[in-house]
Amino acid sequence: MNYNQKKFRPISNSSNGEVSSEMIFLYEQIDDLVFCFYQGEKIRKGHLIGKVDGEGKIDMRYHQVNSSGEMQTGICTSTPEILPNGKIRLYEKWKWTSGDFSAGESILEEV
Numbered sequence: 001m002n003y004n005q006k007k008f009r010p011i012s013n014s015s016n017g018e019v020s021s022e023m024i025f026l027y028e029q030i031d032d033l034v035f036c037f038y039q040g041e042k043i044r045k046g047h048l049i050g051k052v053d054g055e056g057k058i059d060m061r062y063h064q065v066n067s068s069g070e071m072q073t074g075i076c077t078s079t080p081e082i083l084p085n086g087k088i089r090l091y092e093k094w095k096w097t098s099g100d101f102s103a104g105e106s107i108l109e110e111v
Contacts, residue, residue, distance in 0.1 A: 001056030001080060001088075004029040007111045008090060014104025017094070018042040018066055025108065034058055042067050048076070056080040058090075073098045078108075 008025045023040035025048075035049045043064050050060025058078040065071055076094035083089055087110040095103040 001052065002029055003027040003034050003052065003058075003088075006088065008088075008108040009111050011107050011109050013106040016096075016100070016102045017104050017106060018064070018072075019106060024111065034060065038064075044069075050076075050078075056088075062094075071098070072096065083109075 004027065006027045008027065010019045010021055010023060013019050020041045023038055025036050025038050027034055027036050029052065032052050033049070034052055036047070038046045038048070043066055046062060046064030048060050048062040050058045052058050057080070060076045060078065061073070062076060063071070063073045074094055074096045076092050078090040078092045081089045081091065089110070090108040092106040092108065093103070094106065095101070
C-alpha cells in the first residue's frame, strides 16, 4: 500500500486526543517511510513519522505543540481498511508518551 499524496480527515477521536475533524493530514511516502506535518484548532504544529509494513499497517511516532504551548509526544499504530469506494480508512490506536500517558483510538478516512 502506498500512502504518498493521500489526504486523510479524522472522523472520530477519543476525548483525550487533540485531533479535530477540520484537520487534513497529507501523507508522503518514500519506500516504507511515511511522514506528515499537521495543525489544527488545538494543535499549533505537529509532525508524524512512521514505517509501513507489507499489509499497509503504519507504526508511527508523533510530536506536536498544542494551542496551550505544551510539547507533546506519542506513539500510534494505524491499520488500514479499503472501503467499497476504494478509499482508505485508518483505524488508529495511540498513546501519549508525555503528559498523562493516556491512550485512545481514532479513525481517519481518505478524502
